[in-house]
Amino acid sequence: MKVYKIGGNVVDDQAALETFCREFASLDGPRVLVHGGGVAASRVQELMGIRPVKIQGRRVTDPETLKVVTGVYAGLCNKNVVALLQSFGCNAIGLSGCDGNVICATRRPPIEIEGQMVDFGAVGDVTAASVNTELLEAFCGMGLVPVLSAINHDGKGKLLNTNADTVASSVAAALGAELVVCFEKNGVLRDKDDEGSVIAEIDPGLFERLKKEGIVAEGMIPKLENAFLCLRNGASGVTIRNSSGLDNGIGTVIKL
């Protein structure tokens, strides 16, 4: 079993998305796709006069923002990805956490950040234990390919917004699957401007050194921390790679 993750930059770029979907559809074997959509969500928020608020890279989800991300992630992005996959012959089925209770999340309580209490709003925390693996395995057994948005529910009628990387790593850990994180770069790069400088393998020791040297910085830090957590929680492997050329073997393998 493999779990693929594509981020908001790929979902929002129709050409990159079509390339990914064509290649993903041609793969064999049971697999799950998890997608983001943050780029489109921020654009829709601005169209509607809502200023996106992020703290430590996480979107604060007030009631109006929840409506936008539910529409954009679970509706617009999810159904576009599924319709594209169907057009390439992949029998995809779009799911949010409420669907068949596939992921039941816990609303994040207000937490202290830099001395201030921060309420992220309708944000849902998810772990491997939140994932209904029986349903995902049953669907894969029927030849269906689950495509998960990062909108989940709390089991009490409320929808919650979860980070898509967290959903992907929780699903991979729960299934004991390999996680393939796909984005717009070829992997973790030694030189961010040189797509040829992919670091083939990163373990926790190298991660610390790369952080100290400033080679791994900003958004790549939580991505790698998430990858280590995913391996510790039961995933069979993690690779970070480009969303195109899925069979070219290029990418960064994460090891414990």
Add this chain to the structure above:
Amino acid sequence: MKVYKIGGNVVDDQAALETFCREFASLDGPRVLVHGGGVAASRVQELMGIRPVKIQGRRVTDPETLKVVTGVYAGLCNKNVVALLQSFGCNAIGLSGCDGNVICATRRPPIEIEGQMVDFGAVGDVTAASVNTELLEAFCGMGLVPVLSAINHDGKGKLLNTNADTVASSVAAALGAELVVCFEKNGVLRDKDDEGSVIAEIDPGLFERLKKEGIVAEGMIPKLENAFLCLRNGASGVTIRNSSGLDNGIGTVIKL
């Protein structure tokens, strides 16, 4: 097998929706729910500065409108309904036509209306033959309750907007199921201001007389035409009734 349909007025009224979902969750047996969402879609369009355009009650779906209705119907409305049903113990699964290829629609070609060619845009025509009954039956067999939005796909990567009444009647006809059309009134009323004046049964002969007398008018005409079509195409029965009090036996039964 029963197919229930709720319209945009119920979906948009949180109290009415919760009442419906609580009652629907307590029903036994295999069933499918189809929902609208037009009230919310028009509101979002206006927030985004798009003027909703309807011709003969059907929404003209230009590319921007398609994005809105996909977000609102397949995302916001569908996931809210599913999360509510889950909270009442009903194992609902939200689906749009692309999901598992459950409904494959045909884009409506431009048609002549009152001497003018009208292009409805991304509007999908659906018949009983468009419905993947095997998948719906398999899901019901797994104890899942499919909840369908009216967003479908063309099998070539494009999403299409279909009238929710048409989706519901096509699904009921394809499954040979009973269709229960639920809305904010108690049934087809002899006096539109008297909820006690429900007409118990309507056949095509009575329908013609009621139209002549002006008792059946406006939006009720396509609803009844749709009901007769649904019966002719294989549904086992059609009832038009209130979305609350699902077990009270009040409503209008449609007969051929």
